[in-house]
Each structure stands twice: as structure tokens, then as C-alpha cells.
Amino acid sequence: MTKSTLDETVGYRGLREWLEHSERFGELLKIDGAHWDTEMGAITHMMTEKSRGQAPAILFDNIPGYPAGFRTLYGQFSSIKRVALTLGLPLEHARKVDIVKAYHERIRTLKPLPPKIVETGPVLENVITGDDCDVLMFPVPRHHEADKARFIGTADGVITLDPDEGWYNVGAYRSQVYDGKTIGCQITEGKHGRIHRDKYFERGESMKVVILCGQDPLLFMLSASPLPDGISEIDFMGGLRGEPVECVRGPFTGFPIPADCEIAIEGEMVPGQVLPEGPFGEWMGYYSDDSVPRPYVNVKTILHRNNPILCCAPQHKPVDETGLLKGIAGAAEVWRALDACGIPDVLGVWNHEAGPATRFTVVQIIQRYPGHSRNALHIAANCQGGAYAGKWTVVVDEDIDAGDLDQVLWAMSTRFDPMTDIDLIQKAWASKRDPLWLPGNFNNRILVDACIPYDMKLKKTFPTVVDVSAELRAKIKAKWTNLQFPGF
Template sequence: MGMKPLKSFREYVEVLEEYNEIVSINQEIDWDLEMSAIIRRAYDLPSPAPLFKNIKDSTPGFEVLGAPVGMSPNREHPFIRVALSLGLPINTPAPELVEAWSHLPDVNPIPPRLVANGECKENKLLNEEIDLTKLPVPFIHVGDGGRYINTYGILIVRAPDGSWVNWSISRVMLDGPRTMAGVIIPSQDLGKIYRQWKEIDKEMPYALCLGVDPGIAMIAGYPLSGDVNEGEIIGGWYGEPIEVVKCETSDLEVPATSEIVIEGTVSLEEMISEGPFGEYAGYTLVGHEKPVPRFNVTAMTHRNNPIMPVSVTGVPSEESSTNWGIAIAASIQNTLRKQGLPIKECFIPLESAVHWLVVTVDRSQQKVGNEQLAHEIGDAVFATRAGSYVPKVIVLDDDINPSNINQVVWALATRHRPDKREIMVDQKVLPLVGYLDEKEKREALTTKAIYNCLLPLNSCSEDKQTIEASFRSYPEKLRNHIIKNWEK
């Protein structure tokens, strides 16, 4: 597979422009809802990604790229932004993107290479020189608790003993000129490392990098298991080390080509109110703010004319589906294959807001009955870290393309017997799943379901068989003849 990794966010923006995936917006746009409403409409149509050049009350020269990995209006290559982000050919179909990305956990890690200087050091601001409110930070959804400075950048933290460096995407709300409110979920890697710093009673240094290689943003959404260093895994994916530079006020290392780097420490005592925020399930729970640790800022470095990415989460599809959903499906596909289950493909339909996982079965490899197989698949999925995020698994024959929502809905409606649904109680879940009640959110446990839509194995006698009544059931020669002469 022709890998062509894009080694900076700037290069990604340039390549998107080449493929007509960007529209520059030169008129003044308000950061208060207007910018995000434009981004939301870009997802919904879909349209090219809006690149805002002139944002009200913001430092001139600072730009914003909305919908960085939204779906493309390009009918032939709807997943072009995902493919480019992963360094894969633009015509790679969705299931093949998942297939390629499913091999990520098996790469040979290549540690980052520390360099003396990088583009992110073109401008340096320390302490009082910093005013985050002058950045083009959007007020995103109606009902949000504040302006969100991070929706698609990466947070870098390191365990106190230096053994584990974590790169992840986690939302961060603006609090003041030099303070931010960061969501730290105890079960996530960021939460585990924060706990280690609390145990030794020291503030945790962090670096927030806005605008990193598209591949780094993709890996930051990948549920890798164990205490692995994303910076080494992405090097393995690229086949060469990624370049990093030292921070100004801590010894953390950040991608050298980052557009903006915000450095500081996370308070152990000071809590500030964060949220609510429109979530990937598609809802803003107004009135649901909660106390989170205060992120104090000590330095900010940035490229000349930096470009900030903004993802506007909510009703699908946005980066939650195209980045995280594809990564979850890839991670689960890797696990199911390793466990020897006869699966063909895994996919999280974009429209399902990461609440459905579709698994197709290679019937030629099937050794057990349908019900047992569906149970084994569900069991294996829910036992994984990636599977903890997904509450519903739909198991289908491989005549269905799991990335084609029309086929998935048709198969679910016509092949699933309601009495063949299997319920599994007390399963681990991310507290952001749409329908959880307060108790389930607190305990991070819920009921999950497996929808067995497998057709009966060899149930029909030779003279009574089922044929799909559709265009694709006609002889191939006839189909090709009709397609060729369609215009006539």
C-alpha cells in the first residue's frame, strides 16, 4: 500500500487545498456560534472544510480549519480526508481504511527524534505575555458552558517516572487569559497519569498541541491497549521517527511542526467548572457542568500565521465518527482476528454516533452455530478497551457492506429476529453514551446488546433458495452492459 504520510498540519492543509477540500473564508466571522454553525453546515452537506482567515476580536494572522476530517463532498472519495490523514491512497474504500488501520497495534515502534528547533518555536510567549482569549477560540454549541480551545488538538502528558508518554485528544475549555479547564476521565490514560502525579503531590506538566500531523491526531483517537507511547507507534506507522522539540517550561517533548503549543501544569487542588458541551452522541445536556482541574499556562509557542483545528462534535457525522469510530472498529478488528474469530470486516456506521458496531462474518470459516458465534463475537468485543465505548453490536453475513448504511438497515430490519437479541448486563461503558442514566454514568456500567442477523446456515433445500432481489443480483455481464449504456 502506497504510504505517503503528511508530516505537518500545514502540509495537510496544503494537500486538502490541492484536492478542493478547503474553502477559504476571508470575510470577518464571529467566534461566538457563527464559526461553529458554518462548520456544522459543512459536515451536514457535506462541503469542503472551511478555513477561516479573519475571526472577530482575534490576533490577526491566526486561522481556523473547521471540520478537519469531515466527510467529503467528493462523491467518488467521500473518505478522502481520513485517507490523507492516514497517509493512504485517496481512493481507499472505508472498510479498507479500517483494515489498514487495524494493523497499527502491530507496528514496530520507532521512538521520536529530538531536534534542536522546529516550526512551533517561530514565536515564543511566556507568562504575562500570553492571552489565550486573543486566540480564535470558538463558542461552539448553543448551551455550552464556555469557549472550547481544544477539540482536535492533542494533550501530551508523561508519567512521573518518565516511562509512559501519552498523546490523546481531550476537550479543553478556555477559562481566562492563562487558565483552562481540562476534562480528565479517571478510566482514560490521561486520568491514570494524573492520578500518579497526585500520589506524589506534584502538579502534572502538560503540553496542548493545536494543529499536529493528521496521522498524530488519528492515533490520538486510537484505543491502544496498555501503557504505550503514541509517539513511538506513529513512528512505526510512518516507518521513520517523528521529530519532536523540548518545551520551554518543562521537559515534555512536542511534535516540532505543531501550529500552536500551550504549556503549563495541572493543579492538584484548584477546580473550575467545565461544561456542558455538545457531545458526540448528539446532545448538549444543559445545566450539567462539573468541577475539573485547572490547567495553568506558563508558555505558548506558535508558528507564523498558525492554523487551529476545530471539530464541532454533535449529531453525526464529524471527527468522532471519522477519526475515533474508524479507530475503534480497527482496534476491535485487530482483536477479533487475533482471537481466530471468522470475521470479514468491522465498521462503525457514521450515522450511529459510535453507538453501533457492525461485524460481518466469513461464513466459509464458521465452525459453530449462528447463536454461539454471535455470542462469542459480542463477548470478545465487549472485553476490549475499544469495545467498552460501543453499546450495540450487529452481526451480519458478509454479503453486506458494513459501511453502506442502507444495506445495514435493510439487513437489520429483515434478518434480525427480536428473540435472537442477546442482552449482556453490567458491561463497562464510557459515561458519554447517549441514553445512560445518572447511576450508569457514575458507575460506568450499562446493559449492552448483540443483534444476531446471520442468515440460517444451509437451511434451504436446493429447489428453495433465497436470492437478493436487487440490481446486484443480475448477471455481471448484463449489469456492465447496462451501466455502459446508461447515458443513452
């Protein structure tokens, strides 16, 4: 394990080293004896929902009916410090947007690195094939009381191979358990794994998949992030680390599987084979998708480490443990698109935790020309990283912290005119997880320009903000060192 202090960047490799760091920060809670049937899910939900980015990761052990050591991990990303640890960034950040900025800087010049194939690794400590496969050998949870089934895949990474281009995608797609050898894989329209699957099925071919259900948190974070088409999350992870990810070849699929991962399930999806999937407590906070016939995975091989850790991430009404993940990794992808389209002086992007994923995205700019704010709005709302199932996109000036909802609401309340500062987008990329999805699976969304009108900014006719100057703040702090000002 590499050296670490709280104000330093920490290097770690693999989930187990990540857990050691989290424990040292005081951010790992170990719980014994919780049942797989709703108890682990409820504990995590109740620990996270009002935690404001302070909840611990939770490692459950001694789960009734399972051998000691067969553990589950919840809440990987419910604190900014653990997101920073995962991304290899400094652990402390004054504002939430600063961590997006730091990550955005890192990925700007990143060169993906293909994996290094190795002969063996911990994931091959146990190799189970054919009739011996039983995914219920792991303490697979039912997260919420109204979930119909147990889900082995939530904080997972589903590896698929593009049949035309030959690149491997890894996406976090949920996986319901039907029986020990049959599991679901719900991939939404437009997601990379779905595009891969559609290509195979259109040709009448089966699609091989690997479902990682316990892996390096960085790979889970990237699997849940909207990376551009054609970029493998495994290569991206290698690029971020500056060293290739060591992978073994899956015995059934031949796909690269991270050698240190906890659990990898290989199988295939066959065109025409469907089973009712769901209902499952969804990321928008509702049971909005009910039960729908969907393709499933025939399990062929199970690989796992000794004393495996099954990673889980239940979704629910805000705030859930993936709010920060989407706020940070998803926002960096929106920022990348703004850069790619040449939008100058972007200072911050934040996907607010209570507006799941990109439902409430705020972009902070220094206005440089008339129409700059509208440019930023339309790109943020419609780039690949921002378009899926969005609802509100808001642009604010440089003095408004994009990650501070109080400041954003103040700008929306004082710098915005409902007649001229709203644009609407119709027939946008939607999700049936949205309770208000429209026929044809579209949605409508709203763009809010909460910047000072540019001509008033230029002419300096917009009223002066009531504030304390930086100079007076510094003087007061120096004079009254005993006073603790919140936020400083």
C-alpha cells in the first residue's frame, strides 16, 4: 500500500487496498449479521439519504445463510473523499466543483492504455463451470421491499464486445437473479452495451458478456460514466493510472477480465430469449418501469476470489450513494463536451445530487459574448454525457458556485426572466425510468439562462451584489482568529 495523508493524493490498486484506505480515513463501517433480504439495502438507504456526502462505505459480513467472509460492499461513493481516492485526486476540496475541475484536467489529455494480458490472478482462485454454476452461492441482496427479486448486479461492470469495431465496453447495467444459472441484464436504449447487443441480435447471433460484480471502484465509476463511443473503460482506466490494467482471459468469452476483481460471471444472451424483468427501485426514485420482458444471460462460468466481496449500489429517492458519482464523473464528461465544442471560460459543471444523474445540471461560465450562455446550455443538455434523460440545465455566472444549490437558486430567482431566459427541447433522449416519459420514449426538457443579461454586464448596469469584499474578509479573519466562519 502506498503512503497517504489526508491532503495528499493516494495511490491504491484494487478494491481490497481501497478498503484499507477507507478504513484508515474512518470511512468504512463493518456490519455483521444483516440479512440479504432488504436489511443491507435498508441500512445503506437510511445511512445515506440525509448524509450530505458524509456516509461511510459499508462492508457486510456474516450474512445469514452464507459462509463468513462472503461479504457485500455498499456505498462506495457516498463521500467526496472516497471519490477523490478512487480517481487518484487530492482528498480535500474546498468546493464540490473543484474535484470535477481536477478530474476534468486529468482526462483532457488522457491516452487510453490497452490492458496487459496475464496468465493468472486472484480472480482465478475459484473457477466454476457448467452445471456447477450457482450465482446464489454469493449473498445476493434484495435491496428494497417492493423489489421483486434479488439483484446480483448493481455496482457492476458488464463487458461486451462491439462485433464490428472490436472494442470492449464496460457498462453498469443491473442484473436480476432468476435462478442460479439465469440472470438478467437490463441495458437501456442508446447505452453502448445495448448498441452492441442490437448489432448481434439483428444478425441472429448470441452476445457473450462478462458481468463483473466486485471490482476496483475506479472501474465501477467509469462503467457508470458516459464515456464516448469507442473508448473502452478498461483502457481508460489504464490511461488514468498511467499503467495498463492486468487482465486474464475469460475461459468462456476470451474477454479481458481484471485479474484482481472479486467476482466475474461469464455467459451469453440469445436472441428471442426473454423473461419478465423488474420491478426494481429505480435511479429516479420510483418503481416506474414495472415488469418488462427482457433478454437474459445464460451463465456459463463463475470466477471468484477467496472470500469474495459482492459490490452493490441500490438506487432510490435522493440522495442515494451514486449521487456524487454522477455529480463528479458525469459532470466531467459534460465539461469535456463543452471544451470539444470550443466553449470558452467554463469554470464548473455540477450534476446536483437530488436531481438524479443529469436531471439538474448547472454550468458556470464567464460570459464573453452575447449568446455565450445559450451556447453552453444547448451543448450541456444535448452532448452524449448530458443528453440521457435530462430535465433541467442551468447556466450561471462566474460568481455563482455551480455546486452550491443556494447560490444557484439565488441566480435563478434574480438573474432570470421567464419570458426570455427559457428554451425548451422537445423529443429528447429519454428513459422509461422517468415517470413522465412521453409516447415514443421521448421527454421534454428546460434550459434556464440564469446569467446576468450580457448587455447589462457589459454596461455595468446590473445592480451591485451585497457582499463582503475579499480584503475585508481577510482582515476580519486575521483579527478574530477565534471565530469559526462556516464554509471557511
